[in-house]
Amino acid sequence: MKKLQILGTGCPKCKKLAENTEAAAKAAGIEYELEKVTDINEIMKMGVMMTPALAVDGEIKVVGKVPDADAIKPMLQ
Amino acid sequence: MSDCCGTPKPTNEASCCCGSDAEKIVLLYACSGGANVGEISDKAARELMFEGKGTMFCLAGLGGDIQGMVQTARDADVNLVIDGCPMDCAKKAFDRHGITNYTQIKVTDLGIEKVKGVRCTDEQVGQVVTVAREKLAEQTV
Numbered sequence: 001m002k003k004l005q006i007l008g009t010g011c012p013k014c015k016k017l018a019e020n021t022e023a024a025a026k027a028a029g030i031e032y033e034l035e036k037v038t039d040i041n042e043i044m045k046m047g048v049m050m051t052p053a054l055a056v057d058g059e060i061k062v063v064g065k066v067p068d069a070d071a072i073k074p075m076l077q
Numbered sequence: 078m079s080d081c082c083g084t085p086k087p088t089n090e091a092s093c094c095c096g097s098d099a100e101k102i103v104l105l106y107a108c109s110g111g112a113n114v115g116e117i118s119d120k121a122a123r124e125l126m127f128e129g130k131g132t133m134f135c136l137a138g139l140g141g142d143i144q145g146m147v148q149t150a151r152d153a154d155v156n157l158v159i160d161g162c163p164m165d166c167a168k169k170a171f172d173r174h175g176i177t178n179y180t181q182i183k184v185t186d187l188g189i190e191k192v193k194g195v196r197c198t199d200e201q202v203g204q205v206v207t208v209a210r211e212k213l214a215e216q217t218v
Contacts, residue, residue: 049146050102053148062148063149063151
């Protein structure tokens with residue numbers, strides 16, 4: 001089970017990143033749990049100073065960008 | 078998060094990048110070393126940040142292998158690296174992580190001598206800021 005975390009306070013780009021990440025996980029047939037991390041202190045503890053960001057099993061994969069589902073897919077492997 | 082959906086402003090909090098897609102992410106790194114040229118690099122980076130040219134980030138985050146900060150540098154559109162002297166410490170921090178999307182300024186290349194125990198001047202900082210503005214203008218068109 002992959003732990004996918006969307007770091008951001010809920011702006012439109014954060015929501016779009018969550019949508020694209022879910023789409024990528026479903027397309028790849030990956031079992032996942034999606035968590036939205038909105039607490040800015042928690043986000044900063046992960047070394048992220050710009051949002052939105054995507055973490056996969058605790059590793060930051062994307063910062064400040066919203067890749068499409070195709071680009072996210074390899075990050076989930 | 079105080080400045081969501083706008084140009085990141087100087088803040089001690091994380092900044093949101095949900096501005097237009099055309100807005101480039103510009104990060105500023107200074108070697109902030111102990112000699113006068115390190116002080117100049119630090120002050121120049123802060124000046125550029127307060128002008129709104131970019132967001133200053135912690136070079137120590139790269140040196141300390143903070144994974145989220147390494148990825149932040151990797152995903153930026155422009156990383157401006159200001160090194161004080163030919164030791165190139167800041168540049169090497171980027172190289173060590175295989176991050177190539179940076180442009181470097183070296184303070185000593187501008188004719189400023191590296192000296193320990195001497196405060197830098199506003200003119201010296203201004204000299205670096207001027208060069209940095211030009212570099213950023215080239216990078217962000």
